[in-house]
Amino acid sequence: MPELTLVQAVNDGLKTAMRADDSVLVFGEDVGPKGGVFLATEGLTSEFGKERCFDTPLSEDGIVGTAVGMAMNGLRPVAEILFQDFNFPAFDQIVSEAAKLRYRSGGQYTAPMVIRTPFGGGIRGGLYHSQSGEAYFTHTAGLKVVVPSTPYDAKGLLIASINDPDPVLFLEPKALYRSVKGEVPEGEYSVDLSTLRSVRSGDDVTLFCYGAMVTVAEKAADQAQAKGIGVNIVDLRTLLPLDEEGVLEHAKRTGRVVVLHEAPRFCGFGAEISALIAERAIEYMEAPIARVTGFDTPFPNTLEHHYLPDPRRVLDAIEHVANY
Amino acid sequence: MSHDRSTTAAPAATTLDAAGRRELFVHMLRLRCLDERMLKLQRAGRIGFVGTARGLEGAILGAASALAPRDWLWSGLREGGAALMRGLPLAEYIAQMYCNANDTAKGRQMCNHFQHKGSHYPSWSSVIGTQIPHGVGAAFAERARGSDAVHAIFFGDGATSSNGFHAGLNFAGVWKAPCVFVCIDNGWAISVASSAQTAARSFADKGIAYGIPALQVDGNDAPACHEAVAQGLLRARAGEGPTLVVLETYRMLGHSSSDDPTKYRSDEEVERWAKRDPIDALERELLASGNLAEGERAELVSQLTAEIDAVIHEQEAAAPMALRTLVEDVYAEVPQHLRLQYNHFHDVVQRRGEALPGDGAFPL
Numbered sequence: 190m191p192e193l194t195l196v197q198a199v200n201d202g203l204k205t206a207m208r209a210d211d212s213v214l215v216f217g218e219d220v221g222p223k224g225g226v227f228l229a230t231e232g233l234t235s236e237f238g239k240e241r242c243f244d245t246p247l248s249e250d251g252i253v254g255t256a257v258g259m260a261m262n263g264l265r266p267v268a269e270i271l272f273q274d275f276n277f278p279a280f281d282q283i284v285s286e287a288a289k290l291r292y293r294s295g296g297q298y299t300a301p302m303v304i305r306t307p308f309g310g311g312i313r314g315g316l317y318h319s320q321s322g323e324a325y326f327t328h329t330a331g332l333k334v335v336v337p338s339t340p341y342d343a344k345g346l347l348i349a350s351i352n353d354p355d356p357v358l359f360l361e362p363k364a365l366y367r368s369v370k371g372e373v374p375e376g377e378y379s380v381d382l383s384t385l386r387s388v389r390s391g392d393d394v395t396l397f398c399y400g401a402m403v404t405v406a407e408k409a410a411d412q413a414q415a416k417g418i419g420v421n422i423v424d425l426r427t428l429l430p431l432d433e434e435g436v437l438e439h440a441k442r443t444g445r446v447v448v449l450h451e452a453p454r455f456c457g458f459g460a461e462i463s464a465l466i467a468e469r470a471i472e473y474m475e476a477p478i479a480r481v482t483g484f485d486t487p488f489p490n491t492l493e494h495h496y497l498p499d500p501r502r503v504l505d506a507i508e509h510v511a512n513y
Numbered sequence: 514m515s516h517d518r519s520t521t522a523a524p525a526a527t528t529l530d531a532a533g534r535r536e537l538f539v540h541m542l543r544l545r546c547l548d549e550r551m552l553k554l555q556r557a558g559r560i561g562f563v564g565t566a567r568g569l570e571g572a573i574l575g576a577a578s579a580l581a582p583r584d585w586l587w588s589g590l591r592e593g594g595a596a597l598m599r600g601l602p603l604a605e606y607i608a609q610m611y612c613n614a615n616d617t618a619k620g621r622q623m624c625n626h627f628q629h630k631g632s633h634y635p636s637w638s639s640v641i642g643t644q645i646p647h648g649v650g651a652a653f654a655e656r657a658r659g660s661d662a663v664h665a666i667f668f669g670d671g672a673t674s675s676n677g678f679h680a681g682l683n684f685a686g687v688w689k690a691p692c693v694f695v696c697i698d699n700g701w702a703i704s705v706a707s708s709a710q711t712a713a714r715s716f717a718d719k720g721i722a723y724g725i726p727a728l729q730v731d732g733n734d735a736p737a738c739h740e741a742v743a744q745g746l747l748r749a750r751a752g753e754g755p756t757l758v759v760l761e762t763y764r765m766l767g768h769s770s771s772d773d774p775t776k777y778r779s780d781e782e783v784e785r786w787a788k789r790d791p792i793d794a795l796e797r798e799l800l801a802s803g804n805l806a807e808g809e810r811a812e813l814v815s816q817l818t819a820e821i822d823a824v825i826h827e828q829e830a831a832a833p834m835a836l837r838t839l840v841e842d843v844y845a846e847v848p849q850h851l852r853l854q855y856n857h858f859h860d861v862v863q864r865r866g867e868a869l870p871g872d873g874a875f876p877l
Binding site: 214240245246248250251253254255256257258259260261262263264266278281282285286289290291292293294295296297298299330331333354355383430431433434 | 585616617618619621622626628630635636638640643645646647648649650651652653654655657658676677679680681683684687838841842843844845848849850853
């Protein structure tokens, strides 16, 4: 089985889906001959032609808006938005059009489409190349929101997203594009869009995370293990629909919970995890639920390594919860 | 760049013949009768909201009459009459106005938000201009599949200021997408005059920036609207790309039943346009050419109104909406968290006696 980086796995996923189904096409800014600013679409135009992988004018609103129309008329568009931060010019097309089309038409019209976008910080991209933004979209009924953290999941979740009957926002943690490697099967396979992934088992504290924070969680868990605290790491992986039963099961297993994400804290996705556990499993909790998150500020540049949760801050929260 | 302000030189194939003109006249009259009935229902409190097409029947139906059945019509707001003309059953139209259980959209949209899959009239949202890039993307898909159907994308004067207009026309120009942009310039975007939307000489001038030829015609001359759109369809089908057609007309009533237009426009202006009524104009032409008899309009109005009233009577008796529709069609399958939310709600309403037979809980 070949070992691929996460961005290579995305590329493999796109090629696999395009080989399997002629109606799948990829477009956006710089995805054509250049192969994307992170090379996620490298080689697609040469293999599938400029009718199926092409550059568009520079308008995110136009990219997502035309993708909705293509999806309504029989194609399976995979639109790339250069950075998650640039989804905001297309926000209306995502939340008011793609997400609501099935509902508002009583199921007569649908938008089976994927918006892929590099997501999160850690590349010194400043305010506008680093944001997470998942909470804006997980608040939107009708969308699916997916965040892989391994090459295997990146390919399998992407293929599942392209084949899904509903619109999917596929957030690719750019800090992991080349920093993680893993075995990726050749050919087609998919990973279910509503099931969390158990990263490692531990008896003392459950740590919920996703995206680039999974590797931070693993480092913190190693350090906790050295101090005798077993950490149960859960990669949420599909934020919407969320595997609520899986979250509750893992929370109950240890009775002590830390939630980790790099996005701001206030109304962040961690708030939903905390509330879910508080509403449905409070009687199992032996300590307050702790959150480790980015600050409630815009994303910084020079101090991004302090803005982003690091193993030190995560370990501190693990110890606090474990010793409560 | 073509900027033809007259349609006298239209190719014969795009001109509406006498039988077609008479048929168009009946559809225009039907739409007016329907709007009048809907306004009465709204005033009586039977339906919540009406946005009429009074004064725009020539532009909307004249333009739409040029489409082939395989073509799509993307609505911007007031094109419900065009959907009816192209196959939307009257019962579905009125069910949508009642937002009742017979509505194909399951009562999820407010009044006047029609859709009809059978005649390629997609669901549209209330956010202005968003359907423009949809139509362009769908036109791209049409060509990718080797079909020669064309996508007619309708919008109003206000939409020419929207992101969707800019993105849509720009993408369509670059892609040479098989579509026709139909701008119904009815003078007013709610209370903002067309003259306050742009510093351009006309909306048709905007086509130049996108490399798209534009036609500007009298929107109260229904056959001229038909011809202009027919020319755009010919170009699109021949692979020559999109055309922008601007139809100059006037919205005779308020933006909706909730709007009071006397606050922002003069009676004189309304009177001036009343003299140019598109139905009266076509009636005069048909009478002069012997394709309509004296007194026939009145007969048609009473026939059409009787048909409409019979359907209203049926729709008044629609079954109550199933509560489950609250959480259906959000996704292809109702996910677990929505089943749980609904079942909890169902438990509450059942205990309080509001649930009906058929409103059962979801299996978990």
